[in-house]
Amino acid sequence: xxxxxxxxxxxxxxxxxxxxxxxxxxxxxxxxxxxxxxxxxxxxxxxxxxxxxxxxxxxxxxxxxxxxxxxxxxxxxxxxxxxxxxxxxxxxxxxxxxxxxxxxxxxxxxxxxxxxxxxxxxxxxxxxxxxxxxxxxxxxxxxx
Amino acid sequence: xxxxxxxxxxxxxxxxxxxxxxxxxxxxxxxxxxxxxxxxxxxxxxxxxxxxxxxxxxxxxxxxxxxxxxxxxxxxxxxxxxxxxxxxxxxxxxxxxxxxxxxxxxxxxxxxxxxxxxxxxxxxxxxxxxxxxxxxxxxxxxxx
Numbered sequence: 001x002x003x004x005x006x007x008x009x010x011x012x013x014x015x016x017x018x019x020x021x022x023x024x025x026x027x028x029x030x031x032x033x034x035x036x037x038x039x040x041x042x043x044x045x046x047x048x049x050x051x052x053x054x055x056x057x058x059x060x061x062x063x064x065x066x067x068x069x070x071x072x073x074x075x076x077x078x079x080x081x082x083x084x085x086x087x088x089x090x091x092x093x094x095x096x097x098x099x100x101x102x103x104x105x106x107x108x109x110x111x112x113x114x115x116x117x118x119x120x121x122x123x124x125x126x127x128x129x130x131x132x133x134x135x136x137x138x139x140x141x142x143x144x
Numbered sequence: 145x146x147x148x149x150x151x152x153x154x155x156x157x158x159x160x161x162x163x164x165x166x167x168x169x170x171x172x173x174x175x176x177x178x179x180x181x182x183x184x185x186x187x188x189x190x191x192x193x194x195x196x197x198x199x200x201x202x203x204x205x206x207x208x209x210x211x212x213x214x215x216x217x218x219x220x221x222x223x224x225x226x227x228x229x230x231x232x233x234x235x236x237x238x239x240x241x242x243x244x245x246x247x248x249x250x251x252x253x254x255x256x257x258x259x260x261x262x263x264x265x266x267x268x269x270x271x272x273x274x275x276x277x278x279x280x281x282x283x284x285x286x287x288x
Contacts, residue, residue: 068188070158112282114279134278138256
């Protein structure tokens, strides 16, 4: 799969990326206002997202949020990693992570973090990440 | 400690916040270019930081990074929570987390995440967070 090419996401990729992300977490795609989603995403300079293209098809998506900390440090947070089920097991995931790390280096991040299920800790360990701490989550919908 | 008041961080708070954060992770404060740190921080609209004031002194600091996801969802990431050692054990931490959650709700976040040491899982559980997954980290300095 060395011919997977990575590039910055473009608006035209949206539908393909939505389908891909639905392999990770299903949401009702008809409920998305695509224009608003793109405008909000692309106006937030902290978010950096890339797609992997193979045979003219979007087969991978990943993003990294770049955080300016108050003491001047810059930290990267990898989010929403997905590789199409048809190409898994071909190092596409590792290449995707590597591309996101390159973005972090260009943005002068001193570290990059991510949170993941226990089942993929070995994958990220093989890509240079160490288990660091516990990720905790709170849903807010009910409080709006 | 009900008289701790929270407000958005101002440039004049920087030195106090730096000292506070040094209780969490020591860095050489003389190495910080305060103007650049502030300019970068305040120009990044994703970062929202607050301070807690008690007796005219900065006794708490916390920030939340607001992420626009590609499918239109908004996610909050709490970062850098610190309460001055002199006021710990007085619910200041819980009030701080509560203020940051309010920001997340105002920004339409559907969820908020954070990563923490095992030793403070009970504190965050008491504040409505559930253990979700594993946080992993990679330092990049050596690759620059």
